[in-house]
Amino acid sequence: MSLKTLEKSLQVLEFFTSEKPKWKLRELARELEINHSIVYRILSTFERSGYIYQNKDSKEYELGLKFLEFSRIMDDNLKITELLEPIMSELTNQSEESVVFTILDDFYGLYFKITESHQNVRFAESIGRRSPLYIGASHRTILAFLPVEVQEEVYQMGKESGHPATSDHQSFFDKLQVIRDQGWLFSSGETFPDVSAVSVPIFDSQHRVIASLSIAGPSYRLTESAATEKIDLLFESKYKVQRFSSKLSFPVKRPEMLATESH
Amino acid sequence: MSLKTLEKSLQVLEFFTSEKPKWKLRELARELEINHSIVYRILSTFERSGYIYQNKDSKEYELGLKFLEFSRIMDDNLKITELLEPIMSELTNQSEESVVFTILDDFYGLYFKITESHQNVRFAESIGRRSPLYIGASHRTILAFLPVEVQEEVYQMGKESGHPATSDHQSFFDKLQVIRDQGWLFSSGETFPDVSAVSVPIFDSQHRVIASLSIAGPSYRLTESAATEKIDLLFESKYKVQRFSSKLSFPVKRPEMLATESH
DNA sequence: ATTTAGTGGTTCTTAAATAGAACCGTTGTT
């Protein structure tokens, strides 16, 4: 069905995170609970192709330049960004806040494109950041329009990680219902402290949710009432995006349930 | 020695370029001259982990969001950029032109960081672009300080690709000598038409070349004499970079000769 | 209508690659 060697190798890459970007060989092997010679072969193969870089003094391994290269190729390829850019820039100008486009990626949301207000905190460095769907307006707005089984799964993920948003099952699902009813969501300080955002879902031509569009800003300025005033602008942009999104394909990975226990 | 399955899988990824970012399964298999079921297994394994995205309508494969994610992790990790940033920004302000930091990556140079002059053409989108060392001031400046065997190899690469810079062996190597003698290089329109640049090499603590630092701008403004006037500024920045580079490790991949025929 | 050639995806058995224990030589500690 799939290539086990490749699969395992890619799992190894997942351990190179922002929190732990550098690994010594045996340290990583212990963490993975596999023989260090296997890890060695994987890392050195990656290294030969530039996906992994090894500091020859400290012997530590880290991510290689290949990812920079491929990320540029992606940008070139995604004409989406060209079409998104003017719409988002306009919304930034009108709303005087930063605008964030979050894309659905399995059980996660990924900050795909950000246009920054000049009077704002720096968000742009978050591009490419992936976090679970239970957290933040931009993410929960997407979750609200996914199948209930996925919502349950995501809720469980949050529960297991101990995240406060998933402390009460009833209120979590009630809030998702609110998003579906009013078509948007405002939230404060969920993803970043002192940052608030208001989000709307983006659908493809088959009315499946694929992303969300958000206005984000510092909580002291972007209060709930300030955000509410900007909702009309946000909806205008949403429709503009949806108009062209029907013609383009976003690299969206829809979540798949491995096993459905109920009938 | 190395994992053949992984190696082959990574070779498949290399075919997703800016020029040809989307492939149909059998089309790619033909190009690779391997059985399509092998390519299928590779691509679908990559897809399950987000490295490859398949458009479910057109069935075409392209690069996945994983590369965006890893590229962000790299940025977080590379404190280099934090240290490089102020030096490069200052040089941009002083020189009133864009500044480019090019890193050595095997037989190639890769645009690693760019600070843009406000009065300038857009370079930033080139970050992550990798091109052979025979082309352009930023690249040839690095090449000049690499072993002569590597220079010969690179010259051959250029020859085979028919690039004009490598039409005459003697003059190619003479120019490299000039770079070593004067410590910098000016060139016009080599990488981008109507763009000129002046470059200096960056060495690590063991005096091995690892990168180059360049001032780049439109040829009508950054003439050879204009560039010459900025060389002092460029050298100042070069030394600032080298002062901290001794303490940090750049993810530089040094070229390795597979076989040296001559003694 | 029917053949033909193409597509993405799947299956099976032979043939090839990998796993992982045991092993280097080196380095730093006790």
Add this chain to the structure above:
DNA sequence: AACAACGGTTCTATTTAAGAACCACTAAAT
């Protein structure tokens, strides 16, 4: 001087992948 830990290497039993043949499907050509 003994010990432990390191990155890296080697060898063969065991696992995995290769790739021809095969689907079901689509589009074009007859």
